[in-house]
Structures are given as structure tokens and as C-alpha cells.
Amino acid sequence: MGELIKILGFAGSLRKESYNRSALRAAVKLVPQGVQLDTFELDNIPPFNQDHERELPPAVRAFKAAVKAADAILIVTPEYNYSVPGVLKNAIDWASRPYGDNSWDGKTVGVMGASPGMLGTARAQYHLRQMFVFLNMFPLNQPEVMISHAKDKFDNEGNLRDPITTQKIRELLETLTEWTKLLQKAKALS
Numbered sequence: 521m522g523e524l525i526k527i528l529g530f531a532g533s534l535r536k537e538s539y540n541r542s543a544l545r546a547a548v549k550l551v552p553q554g555v556q557l558d559t560f561e562l563d564n565i566p567p568f569n570q571d572h573e574r575e576l577p578p579a580v581r582a583f584k585a586a587v588k589a590a591d592a593i594l595i596v597t598p599e600y601n602y603s604v605p606g607v608l609k610n611a612i613d614w615a616s617r618p619y620g621d622n623s624w625d626g627k628t629v630g631v632m633g634a635s636p637g638m639l640g641t642a643r644a645q646y647h648l649r650q651m652f653v654f655l656n657m658f659p660l661n662q663p664e665v666m667i668s669h670a671k672d673k674f675d676n677e678g679n680l681r682d683p684i685t686t687q688k689i690r691e692l693l694e695t696l697t698e699w700t701k702l703l704q705k706a707k708a709l710s
């Protein structure tokens with residue numbers, strides 16, 4: 521038996537019936553053996569204020585601790601105005617600070633997202649990937665999980681009902697796990 525791989529997942533929507541929160545809940549049930557996917561709700565993260573980055577608000581402290589404790593990150597993003605929602609960007613910014621204490625540093629990351637529209641958050645996902653460069657994260661390139669026409673993929677209780685999407689999420693989690701182990705091995709050798 522190998523070491524347990526811990527993934528931290530969060531969704532960039534606060535909406536009660538959020539498709540992205542639903543997709544994250546689906547992911548929790550699809551993790552491979554030897555993987556634990558913990559989730560974090562962004563509801564209590566305040567708007568970023570650089571005046572407070574040396575004495576972090578409690579919710580931000582908890583978020584940074586959860587990010588640091590994880591081997592890998594799973595971000596489930598909605599798309600707002602062709603980009604990442606402010607709620608998600610805000611949380612990413614907080615955890616990247618203060619300068620010199622970037623909690624994202626060196627983490628592997630998988631991305632997925634759901635939208636009622638045709639492109640399934642593609643534009644938001646590519647904006648996220650641009651952030652990963654400066655955050656020094658190691659994104660998984662594929663599979664890309666872009667859940668389009670989300671209304672047809674989830675039932676009224678928010679359960680994922682689409683077998684192809686289910687399989688894609690399973691693949692994403694398996695590949696993220698392999699990617700994380702590979703980089704852990706490489707780090708151990710260096």
C-alpha cells in the first residue's frame with residue numbers, strides 16, 4: 521500500500537444549487553483507492569485586503585492551512601463574464617499571500633467546471649491556468665473536464681446523472697493522483 525494522497529477541492533460558487541458545487545460533490549464519490557478528497561467552502565472568506573495579510577482572518581488562516589496540508593488541489597470553477605468568478609480569484613489571492621508564504625507553491629492541480637452554456641467554462645479554465653504560472657503550481661493538462669449544458673447533466677437534487685461526465689471526472693482524479701505521485705517521487709530524488 522502506498523501513502524494516502526490528499527486532495528483539497530473547492531468550488532468557486534456560493535450558490536446553494538450550484539452546478540459546480542454539485543460537480544465537486546460528485547468528485548468526492550469518484551476518488552480512486554488510496555485518495556482522500558476533502559472539500560472547503562469559500563463562503564466565509566472575506567474580500568482580500570492587503571492590510572490584513574500579516575494577521576489573516578480566521579477563515580483565510582483555515583483555508584491556507586488546508587491548502588498547505590494537501591498533496592494536490594482540485595478547483596471547480598464556474599465561468600463569469602468569460603473568466604473566473606471573483607469569489608474564486610479572491611480565495612486564490614488570499615492563499616498566495618503574504619509575499620514569501622504562497623500556499624499554492626509546488627502543488628499539483630486539476631481543474632474542472634460546469635456551465636449551462638455550450639463551452640463548459642473553457643475560458644475561465646484557461647484564465648485559471650495562467651494564474652498557475654505565477655503561483656508555481658503544476659496543472660494537469662488532460663483530461664479537461666468542461667461540463668457544458670449542465671442543466672441536462674444533473675438532476676434536481678444536484679446529483680450528476682451523465683455517465684460520460686462521470687467517467688471524465690473519474691479519469692481526472694486518477695490522472696491527478698498519478699501526476700502527484702510522479703512529482704513527489706521526482707522531488708524525493710532531487
Ligand SMILES: Cc1cc2nc3c(=O)[nH]c(=O)nc-3n(C[C@H](O)[C@H](O)[C@H](O)COP(=O)(O)O)c2cc1C
Pocket residue numbers: 533534535537538539540541598599600601602603634635636637638639640641
Ligand atoms: C455574473 C455572471 C456572469 C456569467 N458569465 C458567464 C460566462 O461568461 N460564461 C458562461 O458559460 N456562463 C456565464 N454565467 C452563467 C453561469 O455559468 C451560471 O450562472 C452557472 O450556473 C454558475 O455556476 P454555479 O451553478 O456553480 O453557480 C454567468 C453568470 C453570472 C452570475
